[in-house]
Amino acid sequence: GEDVEQSLFLSVREGDSSVINCTYTDSSSTYLYWYKQEPGAGLQLLTYIFSNMDMKQDQRLTVLLNKKDKHLSLRIADTQTGDSAIYFCAESIRNYGGSQGNLIFGKGTKLSVKP
Amino acid sequence: NAGVTQTPKFQVLKTGQSMTLQCAQDMNHNSMYWYRQDPGMGLRLIYYSASEGTTDKGEVPNGYNVSRLNKREFSLRLESAAPSQTSVYFCASGLLRGSTNEKLFFGSGTQLSVL
Numbered sequence: 001g002e003d004v005e006q007s008l009f010l011s012v013r014e015g016d017s018s019v020i021n022c023t024y025t026d027s028s029s030t031y032l033y034w035y036k037q038e039p040g041a042g043l044q045l046l047t048y049i050f051s052n053m054d055m056k057q058d059q060r061l062t063v064l065l066n067k068k069d070k071h072l073s074l075r076i077a078d079t080q081t082g083d084s085a086i087y088f089c090a091e092s093i094r095n096y097g098g099s100q101g102n103l104i105f106g107k108g109t110k111l112s113v114k115p
Numbered sequence: 116n117a118g119v120t121q122t123p124k125f126q127v128l129k130t131g132q133s134m135t136l137q138c139a140q141d142m143n144h145n146s147m148y149w150y151r152q153d154p155g156m157g158l159r160l161i162y163y164s165a166s167e168g169t170t171d172k173g174e175v176p177n178g179y180n181v182s183r184l185n186k187r188e189f190s191l192r193l194e195s196a197a198p199s200q201t202s203v204y205f206c207a208s209g210l211l212r213g214s215t216n217e218k219l220f221f222g223s224g225t226q227l228s229v230l
Binding site (some may be wrong): 008030031033035040041042043044045048050088092102103105106107108 | 157220
């Protein structure tokens with residue numbers, strides 16, 4: 001079935017850029033998402049990209065999509081301690097009636113920002 | 116505008132006890148979801164409801180039941196709790212089930228321990 005893979009941990013220094021990577025399997029995905037989960041909280045939609053786009057920029061966030069390689073990345077510029085969180089990649093899938101629902105989530109990448 | 120509200124935030128049960136997790140959304144969303152989050156497993160879909168009056172099994176439905184009481188409320192019931200159901204449970208809602216751009220909004224979670 002469909003799957004979304006991402007590395008589990010990333011550690012960066014405050015002020016550096018962070019790059020979180022994700023690979024997905026459903027070539028028919030139309031939207032891909034990044035969710036952020038702060039400690040003790042639910043997931044919050046951070047940004048998303050439509051599959052006909054290569055890049056989307058939103059302030060300190062840059063999303064890059066390589067549809068040929070099914071690779072998605074999230075770059076956070078000037079990373080701050082407040083960016084410490086778990087970041088989930090997710091893809092929309094077309095099998096709406098399936099047991100996986102409408103979105104497939106990766107396992108999440110825990111970003112630690114050191115001062 | 117509270118978004119997605121889950122109760123309780125914390126719960127400790129003994130094996131065999133039953134309980135119901137409550138979820139309500141005030142965004143007039145059609146679809147609602149229950150996920151569980153376990154370390155190293157990411158988010159797994161338990162049940163979802165595409166619209167009022169309908170419910171469907173997700174990836175890990177065994178040991179759970181759900182009720183879509185009305186458009187606002189979607190409850191998750193554990194009839195006979197087991198230690199394997201120790202987890203953090205998240206309710207989520209989305210505007211349009213089957214949409215290829217269904218952004219989900221999450222509650223803050225219920226931390227459940229089954230002893």
